[in-house]
Amino acid sequence: MEEKDSNTKTYQFGTKAIHAGVQPDSATGAIMTPIYQTSTYVQEAVGVNKGYAYSRSKNPTRHALEENIAAIENGKYGACFGSGIAAIDCVLKMLNPGDEVITTNDLYGGTYRIFKTIFEKYGIVFHFVDMLHAENILGYCNKNTKLIWVETPTNPMMNILDIEAVAVIAKANHAMLAVDNTFATPYLQNPLDLGADIVMHSATKYLGGHSDVVMGALVCKNDKIAKEMYRIQNSSGAIAGPMDSFLVLRGIKTLHLRMQRHCENGDKIARFLAGHSKVAHVYWPGLESHPNHNIAKKQMRGFGGMISFSLVGNQMSAAQEVLKKTRLFALAESLGGVESLIGHPASMTHAAIPKEEREAAGIVDSLIRLSVGIEDVVDLIQDLKEALK
Template identity: 45%
Template sequence: MSDWTNVIQAATIHDPLSGAVNTPIQLSSTFNQTDFDHFGHFDYARSGNPTRESGEKAVAALEHGKYGYLFSTGMAAISSVLFTLSAGDDIVVSKHVYGGTFRILSDILPRWGITHTLVDFGDLDAVKAAIKPETKALYIETPSNPVLKITDIRAIVAIAKDNDLITIADNTFLSPFLQNPLDLGVDIVVHSATKFLAGHSDILAGAVVTNNSDLADKIYFIQNAVGATLGVLDTWLLLRGIKTLGVRMTQSSQSAQKIAQYLEGHDKVARVLYPGLATHEGYTIHQSQSKSGGAVLSFDVGSADNAKVVVEALTIPIFSVSLGAVETIISYPPKMSHAELNVEELKDTGITPGLLRFSVGLEDVNDLIADLEQALALI
């Protein structure tokens, strides 16, 4: 079946009792047990709920995985995967990761004796050199937030296998409709399902998917023990959002391609970062592992002052944190997604003072370009 059909099939889980085409919302924290000695599949909702289980099966199917887990936020999902590490373990991470991931790595895991090394994953020799005897995993984010850095997933997986390491990939920016890291050998995929999977700026959610039963057991143990699970109402909204994932990603990606090409030719724009452009570093690799450039791009207008002028002049995009919604969202990474980083860390990861991140929604692309044109004319 096509990807379009698979999306609908995964998110439309019929109720076996009534035949309802939408997954029922099971608002129950506990479940009656009819046998004193043998308990049923569900007992307490933190450990499992029928609605959440339907959502978990859906995200697993979308990522071509066997085991899926839903969490209360994207950071709860990422943190829960990292919490499977133990004191004395090390993890090698792309230095271009999301600011929230950086915060967990830098400010929380070290308290528990878990160390990390940040490396440019575009430099495979540097990745190999960073691996220590205590290293347990390699952490990928591709395309990265917000500079759209591309990592060669197959090459990193090969390095991991040569060193008996697991690989973790953040697939938030493309969604499983455009990229499937498990198919390329990755062990664990994480998502901020708040973004493209849900797609409507109405819930917070996180997802983890794997094909490895041992890793699945560890992730489920953390999910159940820590308890940062996704509520049933939010799971239902996530499933509803997923149903339009294919059409949303296709339309938004097509618009993002046109906007990136427009910005690349604009004399007020210093650089455009978008993996759908042939000029983008890693373009060929990205083409080999993804279906399109995606719906997010970043562009540099030269200075923080210019960025402020552009943001305040735009009339269509929302100026806010987050991405992946039906509405276009423009963000200023130095003060938003990557506010955790200091000046040197921002510079080292390519986040310049004039950089703006642009998550393209479902508005008419010509209206968005016209809005950008009038805003850029003011700098």
């Protein structure tokens, strides 16, 4: 791959999404980054190569994607993994037995599971805290606090946490701050600019955008953190393959356009649900009534297409009826694709969390989560109207 002279860091988001990290192929001039489906590379002599020796360590397709994701997150270093959980696994492997992690009490069930069932038995201590007010963290900070893990918006309650305020607390306690930016995407929010040390993405979701790939990513600016990140990525080997890297690289090229429509549709659907007689509560940070709406306005450039809502009477049977009746909203795990999805957190994405803890965080039996796609919003609203009858 030949090098470009232009510096994409100075460009606007849409331009970076399309051009950062990629160059025309030097062999053919192909404008799309080739899929380097190879495990190894011929060396000119012992220890003399063209920057690639073995694809677990570095692959040209993955490398282009890692550069691209780093650029759109305003970071310096990017690393891609076989899944979002594999990316989280990498961050946790930067810790040692006895270290403590403060995290939110409302987070993705898979994150909760890896914290509790994998790393807790290796001596890492986890504190699950209501972070709606950043000062709630202070009572859990001590000399063993090494990581604060944040989701914002949270999954599935769409809570908004003040990244800047949490970053101040993290730095005062010499702890890393990692932010799961999956729901917001780099188009709507850049945690590194707000003081975070690491940004994590389930690239499976909005970055890929087409429900056809599973991948995770980390981005940072700090040289020391980056060195650890790459050491663990290479040593553990939970890497993203070249075909998957190609698909996400392609998906990012339209991220800004897709997110605009996700946000527009999300706004209309959230307001429709808020006015429906059978809906008890709507959780979407763009609603003026949403807790920490002002913080969302401060740190985000839009409010996204993820919405949760609960039903009047809070009956699981009522939720199941709605889930069965939608036609355009497909009942499925995951989110962030061009098509709309509907899910039931208590029995699907968050089933790994004990019922008492789920309900304490607001994940009640009637809670329904929507990933609003980019279809015509009139059709999506009609689909929900029919399902709520």
